[in-house]
Amino acid sequence: MIFSVFIFILSLLIVLFSLVLMIGKNLRNKRQKDPVKEVKKFYNQTTDKFLAVYGEIIQAYRTKDVSSYLNYTAENMRLREGMKLLDAGCGVAGPAVFFAKRFQTIHIDACSISDVQIDKAKDKVNENKVELKVFPKVCDYHTINEVYEIENYDRVYFLESYGHSADKEKLLHAAWDVLKPGGMVYIKDLFKREVADEWEQHYIDKICKDIDRAYEYHIGTLYETLSILRKKGYILKFMKTPDIPLDEFEHLSISNEFQELFDIGKIDSWDDYVFPIDFFEILAEKPIIPSDEERHLYFLNKQ
Amino acid sequence: MKLKSTLAFISATTRSVDWRLSFVPFIMACVYLWSSLFNIGFSLGSLSVFALSVCTTFGFAALGYFINEFFDKADDLKAGKINKLSLISRRWQLALFIVILSACFLPWLYLPKNTITFYLILAELSCFILYSAPYLRMKRSTYFAGILDTLYAYLIPGLLSYHTYSLLASRLSSSVPILFFIALFFIGYRNIFLHQIKDILGDQKAGMISLPMRLGVKSSYVFLKLLYFLELVLILSFSVELIFIDKRYMPCLLLAIIYLGYVQADLLNIFKGATYFALLPIRHVLDLLYQLWFPLLQLSILVWIDWRWVIIVPFHLLFFVNRDFIVTFYGITIDYLWYRSLRPLLSAVLNYPIFLLFKMFGVDLIKEKKSALSYLKNKFR
Numbered sequence: 249m250i251f252s253v254f255i256f257i258l259s260l261l262i263v264l265f266s267l268v269l270m271i272g273k274n275l276r277n278k279r280q281k282d283p284v285k286e287v288k289k290f291y292n293q294t295t296d297k298f299l300a301v302y303g304e305i306i307q308a309y310r311t312k313d314v315s316s317y318l319n320y321t322a323e324n325m326r327l328r329e330g331m332k333l334l335d336a337g338c339g340v341a342g343p344a345v346f347f348a349k350r351f352q353t354i355h356i357d358a359c360s361i362s363d364v365q366i367d368k369a370k371d372k373v374n375e376n377k378v379e380l381k382v383f384p385k386v387c388d389y390h391t392i393n394e395v396y397e398i399e400n401y402d403r404v405y406f407l408e409s410y411g412h413s414a415d416k417e418k419l420l421h422a423a424w425d426v427l428k429p430g431g432m433v434y435i436k437d438l439f440k441r442e443v444a445d446e447w448e449q450h451y452i453d454k455i456c457k458d459i460d461r462a463y464e465y466h467i468g469t470l471y472e473t474l475s476i477l478r479k480k481g482y483i484l485k486f487m488k489t490p491d492i493p494l495d496e497f498e499h500l501s502i503s504n505e506f507q508e509l510f511d512i513g514k515i516d517s518w519d520d521y522v523f524p525i526d527f528f529e530i531l532a533e534k535p536i537i538p539s540d541e542e543r544h545l546y547f548l549n550k551q
Numbered sequence: 552m553k554l555k556s557t558l559a560f561i562s563a564t565t566r567s568v569d570w571r572l573s574f575v576p577f578i579m580a581c582v583y584l585w586s587s588l589f590n591i592g593f594s595l596g597s598l599s600v601f602a603l604s605v606c607t608t609f610g611f612a613a614l615g616y617f618i619n620e621f622f623d624k625a626d627d628l629k630a631g632k633i634n635k636l637s638l639i640s641r642r643w644q645l646a647l648f649i650v651i652l653s654a655c656f657l658p659w660l661y662l663p664k665n666t667i668t669f670y671l672i673l674a675e676l677s678c679f680i681l682y683s684a685p686y687l688r689m690k691r692s693t694y695f696a697g698i699l700d701t702l703y704a705y706l707i708p709g710l711l712s713y714h715t716y717s718l719l720a721s722r723l724s725s726s727v728p729i730l731f732f733i734a735l736f737f738i739g740y741r742n743i744f745l746h747q748i749k750d751i752l753g754d755q756k757a758g759m760i761s762l763p764m765r766l767g768v769k770s771s772y773v774f775l776k777l778l779y780f781l782e783l784v785l786i787l788s789f790s791v792e793l794i795f796i797d798k799r800y801m802p803c804l805l806l807a808i809i810y811l812g813y814v815q816a817d818l819l820n821i822f823k824g825a826t827y828f829a830l831l832p833i834r835h836v837l838d839l840l841y842q843l844w845f846p847l848l849q850l851s852i853l854v855w856i857d858w859r860w861v862i863i864v865p866f867h868l869l870f871f872v873n874r875d876f877i878v879t880f881y882g883i884t885i886d887y888l889w890y891r892s893l894r895p896l897l898s899a900v901l902n903y904p905i906f907l908l909f910k911m912f913g914v915d916l917i918k919e920k921k922s923a924l925s926y927l928k929n930k931f932r
Contacts, residue, residue, distance in 0.1 A: 259788040
């Protein structure tokens with residue numbers, strides 16, 4: 249008995265010592281990836297797969313007839329003739345071309361980090377003869393304030409591209425810089441779902457991490473985004489769940505199909521599956537306020 | 552065909568996938584260990600004891616699941632789970648129950664036994680009933696569910712097999728591997744705790760408060776890390792303890808060290824507190840040791856002692872080894888032995904002289920981008 253206790257204590261010390269040594273070594277070797285480069289690599293490798301399943305509108309939350317969803321988006325973005333738009337994370341410019349065809353006097357700068365997507369976007373722009381309205385360019389959307397003209401855009405929009413950003417504060421600050429006073433940022437994306445139960449939330453967090461890993465995403469919380477917007481000084485016009493008739497809703501079946509077909513982010517078992525996300529659309533304005541002192545009056549006077 | 556479908560039916564209703572390749576191989580490892588520890592040589596008698604041990608092990612595992620499923624019908628309905636037993640008629644349930652009881656108890660007509668055997672069997676059955684039966688239903692108990700589960704799935708079968716083989720050998724081992732039994736308890740408990748985490752959403756629907764629910768996410772992870780840590784310590788301890796009992800068990804320590812070294816990255820992730828590790832496959836990092844390697848090693852030691860035990864190797868491979876393990880292991884072995892070792896070596900030994908030979912005749916095969924064979928074929932076509 250005494251002998252067993254002795255062996256036990258000796259083993260305890262050995263395991264403890266080894267763990268301390270190995271953890272130290274492991275921490276020293278930790279290297280971090282560049283999230284922007286990872287997104288570029290991801291889309292350069294998978295755009296053809298996305299196109300094969302999604303078509304040119306690479307969005308999961310949409311209607312069966314995609315054009316009706318894009319019309320809905322245009323309404324909620326409050327697009328008007330003559331506006332200058334910046335499509336941040338434009339994919340293959342499916343939505344940009346759609347808007348360009350719908351509005352006669354619109355100007356859209358469209359950017360994506362993926363050169364493969366931009367090549368395809370340029371082809372699509374030429375095919376649809378909107379080359380005088382849509383201008384695709386390879387660019388990291390965190391640097392739009394360095395690449396594009398400052399205070400030049402009526403709208404900066406993110407159609408399920410916002411979540412690819414690992415630095416959402418930098419992104420929304422860059423959008424602020426390129427927006428004209430009175431211009432608006434529009435975000436339609438998925439956000440982490442929140443529940444009261446601790447373990448269910450834990451499962452949700454884990455599934456979101458899986459999605460992040462599979463799609464080079466960084467699913468954020470709604471509050472994080474609202475907080476960044478408000479701290480920067482954006483005026484929140486609305487924040488809501490996309491409101492489309494249920495019979496027209498595609499029920500996210502397209503993303504399931506994509507996962508099944510290409511084994512990207514595939515759900516292995518539905519047994520423990522908890523639906524992990526909510527979709528929201530947010531419209532926020534960069535206000536026309538002459539000075540900071542008058543800022544508090546803005547809310548009182550604004551109709 | 553009829554036998555096959557009957558077996559498939561029994562297998563499905565007793566959820567044999569949950570136990571045949573998980574804790575049963577570990578219990579079989581115990582049987583092999585006791586056989587070698589007590590120097591039980593190969594004979595028709597010892598082979599029949601082995602066969603009956605397998606039979607009763609299957610019987611007890613199936614009985615545990617049967618009783619559990621039988622009393623779980625209401626909870627499963629609430630949790631939206633499919634209760635396999637409720638899919639079959641009462642008559643079939645009774646028939647199945649009789650088959651399972653026979654598998655459980657008939658072997659004991661022949662297996663060596665005494666009063667302690669009966670107490671252990673009684674303890675096993677009491678755990679089944681305490682765990683599942685209405686009114687008692689300790690599986691709803693936050694603190695006792697895990698302990699009971701561990702007792703009936705790991706510790707009591709381990710003790711029962713030890714006792715049976717000591718009776719067969721008509722002697723007790725000079726030193727009882729105490730640390731092995733303690734390890735058995737903690738390995739089992741960690742497994743059950745992980746199961747409770749996996750089932751947490753279903754349990755919530757059924758109105759149960761399991762230990763992970765009571766502890767909350769953070770404390771559950773701390774507790775789990777503590778269990779893994781204890782497990783590591785105990786693995787090493789009992790491996791050393793076995794060497795002190797008999798030097799023939801030296802490979803157990805070697806296996807433990809090699810295996811832990813092999814999975815050290817996953818273990819580190821657990822101890823560093825990798826988020827969600829209780830929901831990721833790395834949570835099973837140690838299971839392969841108990842379910843595959845430890846049983847195989849004990850079987851090898853047994854065969855080493857008396858080569859005629861080799862007769863049970865195919866049986867073990869067929870019934871207690873997950874085919875996925877074999878396929879993965881085969882893939883890794885081929886990759887290391889052939890693609891990474893032998894092939895590059897052969898390539899260097901054979902190809903380089905061929906290259907030099909051609910070079911002597913003024914032909915640079917690398918520049919030509921051709922193999923020797925295709926060069927010769929082109930030349931003499």
